[in-house]
Amino acid sequence: MVTPTARGIWFRLTIVAAALVFSGGVAAVAYCIVTAPPPSHPAASPLQSVAPSPGVPWFVDVTAASGIGFRHFDPATPQHNILETIGSGLGWIDYDNDGWLDLFCVQDGPLRPAPDGGPLPTNKLYRNNGDGTFTDVTEAVGLARAGFGMGCAVGDFDNDGFDDLAVTYWRGVVLYHNEPDGHGGRRFVDVTAKSGLHDPHWATSCGWGDVDGDGFLDLYVCNYAEVDLAKYPHCEHGPKKIPFSCPPWFFPAVSHRLFRNRGDGTFDDVSKAAGIAAASPAPGLGVVLTDLDGDGRIDIYVANDLRPAYLFHNQGGGRFVEKALFSGCALGSNGENIAGMGVGAGDVDDSGRPSLFVTNFHAVPNVLYINAGHLLFHYWTHRSGLGAPSIDRLGFGTVFCDVDLDGRLDLAVANGHVSRNAAEVYGAPFAQEAQLFLGQGAGRFRDVSAEAGAYFREPRVGRGLAWADYDNDGRPDLAFSHNGGPIALLHNRTETAHGWLRLELVGDGKKSNRNAIGARVEIETTAGRQVRFLNGGGSYLSASERRLLVGLGPARRAERVTVRWPSGREQTFHNLEGGRWWRLREAEALPEAVEPQPPPKSR
């Protein structure tokens, strides 16, 4: 018998090396500076598609035709300030309840605006005209606000049936209440001051969720770090002293914030009382609110940049205990830190539990944690097929959605380096291609980026990412934001015979929040069972559509749809015909079929 020690050195070395590669690699390479020239990309794959083929996801960049002219401001500074690396997000919101998702784009600006520098760029809201085009309504609805904007979260915090908007900034959070404009339309009113929302720090991603079960949405806000422009550190690389963006540990981290909704339009900062502030301060970038252990209470998972992630386990009564480290979802496979950016949560292994996906730095893989139940997670990155394709990318926004409607969640990722001189400093490209992975079931994915349309082959400096079926054709579309560039609206033109259902959940607005964030939905068809979660937050600085778009595969209808509402009430709806939009109201026995009407031409 051949013993392990009798083999040649090649193989013994290979074992160690391959074990490292296989197990997820080496945290130290994140933010590790190399002197190598930028790597060339692998040769073009013969699988690259230039036209759609049946069953293969296909996205077309329709930004120009849509009329969305938003361009993110590039706040580049000679010092490569870390603030300029973060980018800004975007959010889908049906602000006028006409059934057509509108797009809100967050804007930043110059770090030190000149006093007489002219008008500063502002956030923008684009109203969906229902015909594939959008109209800029920013001024009309009162959202023209300049500042160093970061992210947004969409939620109906006062349960009045209209979605409101939280927007994060470097040094602040702004809350907009969606109100009638007096002319049959809607407008947003800045209610930050009277709401009591106050966060003086660098707020990034935020997410809504009813953490205390009182029927009103509360708001979690990630904070990144304290950056003092007057004492900004100078980071240089190599003998040529090339300036580059300082890594996050150069700046003190600050605690994140949890704001409890009192139900009267005001909020209390309960960060300390709820146990959020007890966690070691860390640079937070992504947050998702979902019930991770199936106890009926919404938990909070936060991706932190080169610090352990947070898993705030909801104890009830608005109290949380941070448990990520020993739940196995705080670090990489070797226990190394993850440069956590965006997050997603969804059932990718047909377990009925939400697993967690976190995007990561260049040269280390994105991370998939499979939810094994009882608040225990297993590192699944390489087993999933998501590891190797992400090694040469720096991931930011990410969404789970079923792009080919086969009944399995797929995954999209926005990529782009943090440093505009990444080639010199990190040996990596600044602009990078976004990626699309098809869910195969059992926690496995297949990279179809080369086949999914031209956008996925164009290097961009990707940041935010949110999905929505903006044209109500039953296929999820994608919107990407780019640092210092225009957004990209991708229309899903996948040719498929698969069925689908749109499920709009409406909580009772008393024990459940009206948005039904925190609901668990089980869909049973002749083709099988799938479980979907209505999460708060997710992705990176961005907000996706809240209506669930469920692929049915070969099935034509759902035999049963069982909703566990945030209140704990369980309700089953029967025989929901596919290809339709169903509104499911808590405590109402019958679902309502919704027919989207073309929106009025103007308001």
Place this chain on the structure above:
Amino acid sequence: MRRAGQEAVRLAQQGRFIDAEPKLRVALEHDPNNIELLRALALGLLDTEKLDEADRVLTHWCAVRPEDAEPYRLRMDLRHNSAQRAKPGAERQRLQELALADGQRVLELASNDDSTAQKVVWLCLGIGRFDEADQVCRRYRERQPDDPWLDYLQARVCHARGANAEALGLLDRLLASAPQFAPGLLLCAILHYEAGNADQAIPLLRRVIAEGGASHKEARYHLSLALARAGHTEEARRVMAEVQRDNFERDTARPGETESLAVRVRRAELLFSSGRADEALASLQAVLAEDPGYAAAHRLLATYYDEHGQSAKAAEHRRRAGPDGGKE
């Protein structure tokens, strides 16, 4: 082959590649597809670590003799070794893919090449081609059913494909013959942990840690998880604190550079969590000596004094942290 070429090959075979190389090149100008010359030059270039040139010569050899396994085998090893030296990223991946393609070609040409089969399985694992790894590994285990290495490879493949019970069976057999084989112990421990048997994982992980070596770091992390799951909370925290401290030192290492105050505050925080409060307090005092208003240091001190029942001191530091310090 001309006499000069024969002389060049002879010199190379005697280990005198410095003398042989120019002669080999001259001879190849006259006889560019001569396999003996190409082999001698390629091996010499590999020995002298002229790897780019070696790759070019091997590629030419492959083109001249596409039915010969040897140049593909040599090029696979060369590219795989280059991949290991490359930083993780696109270039490493590209080299691994190229090495794998060579390995697959070798197996087409020499299906009894067990050594190359093992390398192909490893490369497939690294790239994430688990089904292919499974096929190759099973085929070669049929030929060598008692090879513990192939058991280990198959166990990794099974783990990657979710066949954990089969993986455990293979590892049991492997560890019976090689009880100190750290990668096998580690994988076995992870499988036990994932199956909910943390108690069984703990002794295996302790053995890996005692062995030291490349698996040590990963084993320590998994030990902290297993200890926590088995209810040994205090030891789990201590081990996890070590993991975090190592992460921090590795992530922030910048030889020759002055550490930022934020780094020093974070180190103090990790020292607190490791029970080394005296060192942490000294470090924070040094930070405040440099910048008496440094809010992060005051906030950390406020937390520390709060936890130790010294509310007056805590309040003072919170006040000095600034107007928002009290809310942290």
